[in-house]
Amino acid sequence: xxxxxxxxxxxxxxxxxxxxxxxxxxxxxxxxxxxxxxxxxxxxxxxxxxxxxxxxxxxxxxxxxxxxxxxxxxxxxxxxxxxxxxxxxxxxxxxx
Amino acid sequence: xxxxxxxxxxxxxxxxxxxxxxxxxxxxxxxxxxxxxxxxxxxxxxxxxxxxxxxxxxxxxxxxxxxxxxxxxxxxxxxxxxxxxxxxxxxxxxxxxxxxxxxxxxxxxxxxxxxxxxxxxxxxxxxxxxxxxxxxxxxxxxxxxxxxxxxxxxxxxxxxxxxxxxxxxxxxxxxxxxxxxxxxxxxxxxxxxxxxxxxxxxxxxxxxxxxxxxxxxxxxxxxxxxxxxxxxxxxxxxxxxxxxxxxxxxxxxxxxxxxxxxxxxxxxxxxxxxxxxxxxxxxxxxxxxxxxxxxxxxxxxxxxxxxxxxxxxxxxxxxxxxxxxxxxxxxxxxxxxxxxxxxxxxxxxxxxxxxxxxxxxxxxxxxxxxxxxxxxxxxxxxxxxxxxxxxxxxxxxxxxxxxxxxxxxxxxxxxxxxxxxxxxxxxxxxxxxxxxxxxxxxxxxxxxxxxxxxxxxxxxxxxxxxxxxxxxxxxxxxx
Numbered sequence: 001x002x003x004x005x006x007x008x009x010x011x012x013x014x015x016x017x018x019x020x021x022x023x024x025x026x027x028x029x030x031x032x033x034x035x036x037x038x039x040x041x042x043x044x045x046x047x048x049x050x051x052x053x054x055x056x057x058x059x060x061x062x063x064x065x066x067x068x069x070x071x072x073x074x075x076x077x078x079x080x081x082x083x084x085x086x087x088x089x090x091x092x093x094x095x096x
Numbered sequence: 097x098x099x100x101x102x103x104x105x106x107x108x109x110x111x112x113x114x115x116x117x118x119x120x121x122x123x124x125x126x127x128x129x130x131x132x133x134x135x136x137x138x139x140x141x142x143x144x145x146x147x148x149x150x151x152x153x154x155x156x157x158x159x160x161x162x163x164x165x166x167x168x169x170x171x172x173x174x175x176x177x178x179x180x181x182x183x184x185x186x187x188x189x190x191x192x193x194x195x196x197x198x199x200x201x202x203x204x205x206x207x208x209x210x211x212x213x214x215x216x217x218x219x220x221x222x223x224x225x226x227x228x229x230x231x232x233x234x235x236x237x238x239x240x241x242x243x244x245x246x247x248x249x250x251x252x253x254x255x256x257x258x259x260x261x262x263x264x265x266x267x268x269x270x271x272x273x274x275x276x277x278x279x280x281x282x283x284x285x286x287x288x289x290x291x292x293x294x295x296x297x298x299x300x301x302x303x304x305x306x307x308x309x310x311x312x313x314x315x316x317x318x319x320x321x322x323x324x325x326x327x328x329x330x331x332x333x334x335x336x337x338x339x340x341x342x343x344x345x346x347x348x349x350x351x352x353x354x355x356x357x358x359x360x361x362x363x364x365x366x367x368x369x370x371x372x373x374x375x376x377x378x379x380x381x382x383x384x385x386x387x388x389x390x391x392x393x394x395x396x397x398x399x400x401x402x403x404x405x406x407x408x409x410x411x412x413x414x415x416x417x418x419x420x421x422x423x424x425x426x427x428x429x430x431x432x433x434x435x436x437x438x439x440x441x442x443x444x445x446x447x448x449x450x451x452x453x454x455x456x457x458x459x460x461x462x463x464x465x466x467x468x469x470x471x472x473x474x475x476x477x478x479x480x481x482x483x484x485x486x487x488x489x490x491x492x493x494x495x496x497x498x499x500x501x502x503x504x505x506x507x508x509x510x511x512x513x514x515x516x517x518x519x520x521x522x523x524x525x526x527x528x529x530x531x532x533x534x535x536x537x538x539x540x541x542x543x544x545x546x547x548x549x550x551x552x553x554x555x556x557x558x559x560x561x562x563x564x565x566x567x568x569x570x571x572x573x574x575x
Contacts, residue, residue: 007452008448011448011451011452011455012448014451014455015406015435015447015448015451016410016413016428016431016432016435017432017435017436017439017444017447017448018429018432018433018435018436018437019436019444020436023441023444026441027444027445027448030445030505030506030507031445031448031449031452033505033506033507034398034445034449034506034507034510035449035452036507037394037395037398037507037510038395038398038399038453038462038466039395040392040395041392041395041396041399041462041465041466041469042465043392044389044392044468044469044472046465046468046469046471046472049468049469049471049472050468050471051464051467051468051470051471052467052468052470052471052474053467054297055283055284055297055298055474055521055522055523056282056283056284056329056523056547057474057478057547059284059329061326061327062326062327062330063326064323064326073198076198077198077416077417079196079198080194080195080196080198080416080417080418081415081416081417082414082415082417082418082419082420083420089415089416091415091427091430092424092425092426092427092429092430093426094426094427
């Protein structure tokens with residue numbers, strides 16, 4: 001299957017990536033090549049195979065007890081924030 | 097005071113314990129070497145000089161007080177994907193160019209507690225996505241054997257040892273191309289806590305070292321259960337150094353038929369076969385093994401890894417940490433431009449591939465299909481390990497290529513990982529050891545074993561290194 005320019009724009013929108021006009025054809029070409037490579041997977045007969053869910057056989061994701069273990073360190077964490085005010089993260093106005 | 101840099105961790109440790117050198121002296125020497133070669137190689141993103149010298153003073157005090165420990169006072173470097181409290185962790189990206197982690201990665205914490213001295217943070221492909229270390233926001237890394245060539249997907253720089261991560265070969269491939277030893281442990285063996293996530297079902301922390309013996313010493317300090325990583329396994333850590341010298345008599349080696357295919361440089365094949373002769377003289381037996389689904393590992397990986405990457409990297413939104421664009425018009429514009437400007441071309445490409453294969457209507461055809469093929473590849477390995485103890489083949493199809501040679505076509509670049517990806521998909525441990533040169537460039541032999549067979553892999557690699565000196569060779573100008 002071949003990708004179209006509108007597919008790239010749609011994927012970029014879903015991924016929340018701003019692409020410049022000149023980037024679109026570059027990604028159109030490389031994503032098309034990559035999806036052609038991925039197309040080789042069709043050769044494998046997987047009708048009787050369950051999708052792999054964990055790299056180690058028989059292992060399942062361990063769950064922890066549902067208890068509060070973190071302490072409030074928001075001042076420390078917010079040191080990396082681009083913009084904060086009154087201990088809150090600032091973003092452009094969402095609701096008019 | 098010259099020549100210390102050529103020593104292994106084991107040798108440095110012995111010298112530190114007998115007092116023939118201090119950690120402050122050693123640390124100063126390595127810092128000077130980094131400064132000397134940084135311009136040519138660009139191996140480091142940050143050099144943490146002040147913290148290193150403080151840690152070295154503390155290590156010397158521990159040694160003076162009679163404390164003993166294989167890593168006390170030994171200088172190491174961390175790949176800049178491991179979070180270090182109070183020091184920058186960039187992951188090679190503009191997105192995290194000014195990020196200072198509030199906490200240490202478990203690996204960093206454990207190595208520090210063991211007394212290792214952190215020299216700095218090594219350069220890497222942006223978010224560990226690449227096979228050449230050319231996609232770093234901080235500029236490409238160069239191969240010390242030929243600065244016109246790539247070092248592979250991460251760099252050990254001039255340190256005697258460095259931590260690294262391997263999602264599709266990012267430890268073994270640079271180890272092969274730079275002539276050092278590279279160990280990717282079993283999935284879950286080393287904690288991923290504080291390691292910036294790329295593809296969580298494939299990522300595994302490991303090591304670049306001079307020798308397998310050094311990898312054994314460092315892995316013992318890094319490995320083990322960590323409740324902060326939900327995929328960390330609850331298994332005891334064996335004494336990796338205890339079994340290093342064990343004879344190889346009776347060892348059954350499988351030659352991976354699919355690794356000796358048309359894509360392999362014949363000169364590299366010869367170096368691997370020479371190395372196999374050495375192992376045979378040590379008492380190992382050889383037989384051919386075929387893993388019929390292995391040729392599908394590259395397309396499988398380039399669905400699974402981008403899918404997980406697109407999900408993991410969704411956290412970079414320009415709100416809580418990381419790069420934010422100037423003057424966003426609204427929230428959507430803030431997300432789109434912060435991500436569009438903060439990520440480099442290869443990272444954006446993988447996010448888009450991942451977004452596409454997970455999107456409505458394509459999930460079954462691509463993502464689930466790839467996870468089914470992954471199960472087939474994993475079953476191939478399991479069957480092979482009923483017959484043999486370890487599998488051996490080349491680490492890479494060619495020696496180091498020139499900078500820029502493969503940046504034009506991502507698929508050509510991805511095919512570099514053809515021999516390394518299988519172990520990641522199946523969660524297996526694997527090690528690359530230097531086994532000779534082709535036209536002055538190092539070649540790596542890869543040894544893959546069953547889950548948690550690190551003691552056996554290190555044993556085979558160590559016995560080979562006792563019979564060869566390829567791992568002790570240094571590039572001209574770096575001796």
